Every structure is written in structure tokens, then in C-alpha cells.
Amino acid sequence: MIDIKKATFSDAKIIALLGRTTYTESHGHFIEDKNDLLAYCNNAFSIQKLTTDLNDKNNLFHVVYVNDLPVGYSKIVLNTPFENKNEITSCRLERIYILDHFLSLKLGQPVLDFITEKAKQQNATSMWLSVYIKNERGINFYKRNNFKSIGDLNFLVNGKEYDNFVLSKNI
Template sequence: MVAIKKASINDVEILALLGRITYSESHGHFINNQEDLITYNNEAFSIEKTSAELQNVNIVYWIAYIDNLPVGYAKLILNTDNSQVSSKKQCRLERIYVLREFLGQKIGYELYKTVFEEAKSLGFEILWLTTYIKNESAIQFYERLGFNKVGSYDFIVNGKTFENLVFSKKTAN
């Protein structure tokens, strides 16, 4: 059974390591230069950056556990706007990642439900996200959840551009 817990500053090492491993597992094969991947991971998932994010009141993390083992996480950024999304009350689902070994166990779905309910309970009208245009499994996952494509976004890894799709979903019917 999956247990989802809101992360705190005490979870900084777990989140930094989960971030680094899951990003490499899910996106590493899209980045041709291994040094670019390492540089990105060193910046995006450092202890310092993760610690600062955990102390930011507009960023919320959750960790998914199976048998007390951390196997995935989600990150929600509150009060962040995307010009391609038509709402003034929007927030961003920046990450849902699950360790490769645990994919297919509905952990990502459980993390999504937690994030969605938080966004809804905080009064946000729209939840939006981006995903790499070649990440078919993520695109299919978000479309099954009712997200709609609303635009595109360029994601930069060490000066190289990766086209991402922007998806959004209303939090209320």
C-alpha cells in the first residue's frame, strides 16, 4: 500500500536523491551528453536548492512510500502563472516522479490525487504542468487524468532546448 506524506526540511536528502535518480531514469536517455545530465542534476537536485525549496511557502512536496521506503515524490508550486493558461488562480504541478522499479503500481496516480486535492482545497482554479514532447508515457498519463494541451514551453538543459508541452486542468467542474 502506498503512503503519501507531506515533506519537511528533514526530508531534504531523500528528495534530492529521489529527484536525481528519477530524473535520470525518466529523461536521461533524451539528453545526448552525459555531462549535461550530471550538470543539470547537480544544479536542480542539490541539497542547497532542495532545502531552499522546502523552506519556500509557495512550494509543497510530498513523498510516496511503500513499506516505509521512499519510492517517488511530487512537487506543487503555488501562485505561479503561465500565460498560456486562462486563470488568475493557478498553480503548477512541477514534478511527479516514481522510481522505475515501482512504475505501474499507481504511485504516480496517488501522488497526482494528493496534489490535485491540495490545489483544489487552496482555491486554485487551474492546475498546469509541462512535459517533454517525446515523453509519451507522461503525455498519456496526463491525458487520461483529463489534462488538455494548451501550448508549449522550451526547457533548457545546459544551453540545449527541449520542447515541452503545457497541459492544464480545471480543479472544479
């Protein structure tokens, strides 16, 4: 049974562990220098950073549970237009991460549907995201969900740039 719950401060450790594990599973093989990967994870998924992020009212975190076991999480950032676009009702889908062991359950779709509804409830009218250009599974998932390419950006992992597509859709 899948359950998606709004994250609280007490979930910071769970999200930190899920973040480190799922990021390494999904992107670790793309990052040549494993010290860069470790440095990125130490920063992006530190308890301190996550506690700060959880305290920001524009960040909506949700933890995904299967049979009461935390198996993934999501993060959207409200009121975040992409670059030159002045859409104050836009939100950024920053993360949907599911542990590899649970990918066969196809949890991404119900999570995306759930957080899209949460974004709409916060008056968001569009959602954008960035996805690594070599992440074919992610690109295909978002395109199946009607996200369209609107640009690109460079994602930094410990100072090294990785090219990302920027995708968006109205919600």
C-alpha cells in the first residue's frame, strides 16, 4: 500500500538518507569523480540544509511510504519561475526520488499526480523541472506526462557542470 505524507522536521533524517541513496542510485554512474558525488551529497542532503529547506514555506516535501517503509520523497518549490519568465504562479519540481528497489512499483506516476494536485492547491498554474540530458528514464517519464522542453541549464556537482534539459507544463 502506497501512502504519501507531508514531510515535517522530524523527517529530515529520513529525507537525508533517501536523498543520498536515491541520488547516488539515479545519477552516481554519470558522475566520474566519486569524490564530487560525495561532496554534493554531503551538501545537498545534510540534516542542516534539509532542516532549513523544510522550514521554508515555499518548499513542499512529501515522503512516499510502501507498507509503512519510507521508499522515496518529493520536493516542489512554489513561486519559482524559470529564468526570464515572470510567472509568479510557477513552481519547480525539484525532486521525485524513489529507491531503485521500488521502481518496479511505478510509484513515480502517483507521486507526480499527488504533488501536482498539491501545487494546484497552492495556486500554481505551471510546473517546471530540470533533468540531466543522459537521464533517459526521467526524460521519458516527464514527456509521457506532457512536459515540454523550454530550455536548458547547467547543474553543478561540486563545481563540475552537467547539462540539463528544462521541461515545463501547465497544471
